[in-house]
Amino acid sequence: MTAVAYRSVRGMRDLVGADAALASHVGNTLIAVAQSFGYEEIRLPLIESAELFSRGVGEATDIVEKEMYTLSDRRGRQLALRPEGTASCARAMIEHGLLRGQPQRLWYAGPMFRYERQQRGRYRQFEQVGVEAFGIGGAAVEAELVQLANAAWRALGIHRHVSLEINTLGSGDARAAYRAALVDYLTPHVESLDADSRRRLTTNPLRILDSKVAATQRVLEGAPQLADFVDAPARAHFDALRALLDDLQVPYRVNARLVRGLDYYTDTVFEWSAGAIGAQDAVCAGGRYDGLVKRLGGAATPAAGFAIGVDRVALLCQEAEAEPARRPVDAYCAVLEERCMAWALAATQQLRELVPGLRLRLHTGGGKPAAQLRRADESGACWALIVGAQEVAENRIAVKWLRESRPQALMRVEELAVLLRTGAPVPERADAGGATGQAEQSASAANALAGN
RNA sequence: GUGGGCGUAGCUCAACAGGUAGAGCUCCGGAUUGUGGAUCCGGUGGUUGUGGGUUCGAGCCCCAUCGUCCACCCCA
The missing domain is CATH 3.40.50.800 (Anticodon-binding domain)
Structure with missing residues (x-):
């Protein structure tokens, strides 16, 4: 390789040619689907005060603890490149007083930044398309969110390559009670836990449930179950969501161990994953976060949403051979x-x-x-x-x-x-599965967005 | 942040046990003087990631460094 004077910074990459076209195709399709559900765009800044995330996402989360790009401006204010979009979105709702009237349904798209070791499907600058619904409680909006994501997979022709897991964390109180019980149970077993889990015992015990260390999993077998702490209203809420998903015939699996890594989640959480793209297999994750708005200084407001990783979805399109024919010139x-x-x-x-x-x-x-x-x-x-x-x-x-x-x-x-x-010939489109009408529609909507 | 693999032409990869770097694709030209895809012929292209070391001699061995990939971790 000839000596190149300048290279892109680690974790940052250039997308050229077919890769760039695929990334836009994915992003545009996701946006078109969100719009088809009546969600409106919100454009958010890339830079926020660092405190927004330490408060909103949680001080003890990995994102805040070790993955944030922080900087200080000329006046010494602590700023951060946004590591995710939900906290910004909630901040904007509060700041502009948009939560007083009707509910808000929003989508955003753009780059996020996390300082992590690069690997397949994980880059320090990565693209997300997120969808958030503020001011709406109940299971229906969660079912809608799942349906929206599902529609996106169909539009992209990758619905056969993703699977959905859901869980409920219960109310904030239930979660706190469970956390205490889990710590009580694990503390006597400290010696049998791996180092990471030991550390989390004091910082973020729920995340120990996710541990892949065999010894830790063995200890966890006798641990109290989150499900036993979920209060009756939360249980009813979750059952209602399940009934809706059953009616929609969206396949899913309840995973009692599914715990999101961000502190703001309550009640329902869900995650779509795709094993075909490697270890970084989460392509979409989200849930309900009723506590976030209040935590950021607003009035208590129910809210739910999710974010999709555009880079990973693009990777999946490649794996699934669901890339659209590239034809940059007529x-x-x-x-x-x-x-x-x-x-x-x-x-x-x-x-x-x-x-x-x-x-x-x-x-x-x-x-x-x-x-x-x-x-x-x-x-x-x-x-x-x-x-x-x-x-x-x-x-x-x-x-x-x-x-x-x-x-x-x-x-x-x-x-x-x-x-x-x-005389423009109909662009041939590889139909990767049963997606028919909807896929065509969304693809053309995406083309419209791209100005075609 | 931790562990491991790999860095050779623009791309994908060869090069025996250390002996002075080669192929396919691409690109350019020709066969075909204003008409693409196929075929054939010819040509361009390298400080072997970088810096140091061992050796008569290093793409190959050693050290460092940078990059990259995979996994851990974490998450979208």
Whole structure:
């Protein structure tokens, strides 16, 4: 490898070509699905006060303890690059007084930052699309959130590659009581626990349940069950959610050990995972966080939401071979002689104005006709437009079909515009499963978003 | 933060037991003077990640460093 003077910073990456196209496809599709459920965009800053996260996400969480990018500004204020979106979202709701009237249903998209060791599916800057519903209690909105995520998987053609786990943490009080009971049980067994779990005994005991260390799991076999501490209303709430999911025929598994790593969750938590992408298999996680708004200084407000990891979903699309056909260009214009360039520049621009959304690339830099046609083919274009001295003399453009066998034609710009507007072939789409109507719809909505 | 694997052409990879680096793809040109995909021929392209060490001699061995991958951890 030749010595490169500058490289991207560790954990940060460039997405180029097909990777960039896939990431946008995933992001746009997720957004289109959120919008189809009536969720509205909220644009949030990348930088917040560090305290927002230590308060909101929790002082003892790994995110706050060791993964935050913190910085101080010129006045010494402690700031942080956002490690997640929910706390910002809640802060914005409180700050703008948006929780006084109707409930709010919001989506956001963008990069998050966590200082972690890089590995497949885990980068220090990563993309999330999140969905949050404020001011709505009850199981129905949680079922809607699950349904929304499920619709997203279908739209992307990866629904056969993800699985859903759900659990309930009970109310805040129940959780506190369980935490105390768990500590009481584990403390005599301290010697048998691994080092991490020992440390968590005082910082975040619930997370010990997640431990993969065999010895620790053995100790846990006799531990009190969170389910036994869940109070009757929370149990009824969870049962209601399960009934709704059953009716929707969304397959799921109840995992009593599922505990989110962020402190703000209460009652329902859920996580979609995809084993096909490796150890970092969580592609979407969320739940109810009724306590967060109050914790951040607002009025007690029920809320629920989730975030999807765009990078991981993109990875899964690759694994599942659910990548859309990449076709960055509709038409490619070859210019056979340099003296025709001014004419070609004008004609192609006229076409762009006559055909909204047309992606038309003009060949520059000369070269033989054969080489230019090869470029046209490689660009993925359906049509090659050819401009040479003859064409300019006749005030016409030669059109060659690259994807079907039809004789070449000679057309005026106006005729050509009609062809390019109406003759666009239906883009073939690899249907990775039973997703039919919905997938098509969402894909076209995503195209609309992308300005196609 | 911890452990392990791997860094050779733009990309994917070869190179025996240390003996002076090679292929496919890409790219450029030609066969085909204004018409793509196929085939054939030719060509460009390397301080072997970087720095040091051992050796007559290092892509190969040793040390350091950076990067990357996998796993732990954690999470989306």
